[in-house]
Amino acid sequence: MAKDRKIDVVILGLLSHEDLTGYDIKKRLDGAIGFFWKGSYGNIYPALTSMEEEGLISKKKTTKTGGREKIPYHITKQGTKALRKWLQEEQASNELKYETLLKLYFGGAEDRSVTIRNIQIFEEDVKRNLAVLKTYKENLERVLDEEDHIFYYLTVTFGIDTYEAYLKWCTKAKMLLDNYDNSCI
Amino acid sequence: MAKDRKIDVVILGLLSHEDLTGYDIKKRLDGAIGFFWKGSYGNIYPALTSMEEEGLISKKKTTKTGGREKIPYHITKQGTKALRKWLQEEQASNELKYETLLKLYFGGAEDRSVTIRNIQIFEEDVKRNLAVLKTYKENLERVLDEEDHIFYYLTVTFGIDTYEAYLKWCTKAKMLLDNYDNSCI
């Protein structure tokens, strides 16, 4: 498995439930997973090729049910082993890259109103994402007793909780900026 | 300014307050900024070179106060303009890449205890970071009326608020996993 290419374990994790094509994998990454991990075709297809060479996954018979040919992949025993090994590793990199916070930090180089506007843009964005996550949550609550759904549910509630914290912060931040604007400057 | 190289605006933002060397910039990125943006020498020095060629920053006289030579950089008018332009742009990419959530999502491939342990590791990590942010906050509160400190303060409270939300989620998540463990499986 490639050293720094984390898409490998994403693929293994998805394939541990069902056989999927590269196209399917991309769709999964555009769903709930997309809130904490992204992927692109230019990322996925080369990974599938090299992972098959390494014996972590195997190609299944290509089918042609409408549209172009389909190439579903299946996880091998070796792949399952690699997935488990990764899950047991203690270190995990959790990275945040928020341009909004960068703009906030350097807000002093512009008018106060620019920062407030940037916070509002961020707020709207968070609200949109929050609405999506809440529909995911509702759907999952109905089938929480099904295998593994509790894990999906927990990642979704993680997203909801943090986004709600973001919104509270937005309100506070705008208030603070307004007050300082009026009384100090 | 390079299209996708966001380190450029970080450098401009930092230089908008004071002249800094590449080494200084790295140190700033290892501090409070590091919670939402990272940088490395192999990232910073090449950016400084090309930004000087573009006229966004200028070299000041090198000094030699102890250790090796120092090359401080100064922001130019053009650089200030570029910084302001960036601040006014509406789009901002806010990306989260949390391996912990990935491990949680695919937790079904291993024993329930592995997931609980991964949450605990995450929790400890968050607690450590939270402690650091709280000292930053205390220091900033004493000088909140100074120029721009309100912006630094807000980024720090953003971090504190989200980390506190993380901790609450960790408690809930562990409880839920324990309960389902005992009653359903």
Add this chain to the structure above:
DNA sequence: ATCAGCATGTAAGGCGTTACATGATTCA
């Protein structure tokens, strides 16, 4: 004497984004 900290930089290599190329089917 040697280690840590100050300070600048380069090189290799990997990874990811974006855009492009291709092509079939279904539906309006």
Add this chain to the structure above:
DNA sequence: TGAATCATGTAACGCCTTACATGCTGAT
């Protein structure tokens, strides 16, 4: 007929991480 969706893939290009190279000063 044309657009949308299904589906696979490549190529260019840029960016970043990591490791390495260099060398001074001050403290232990």
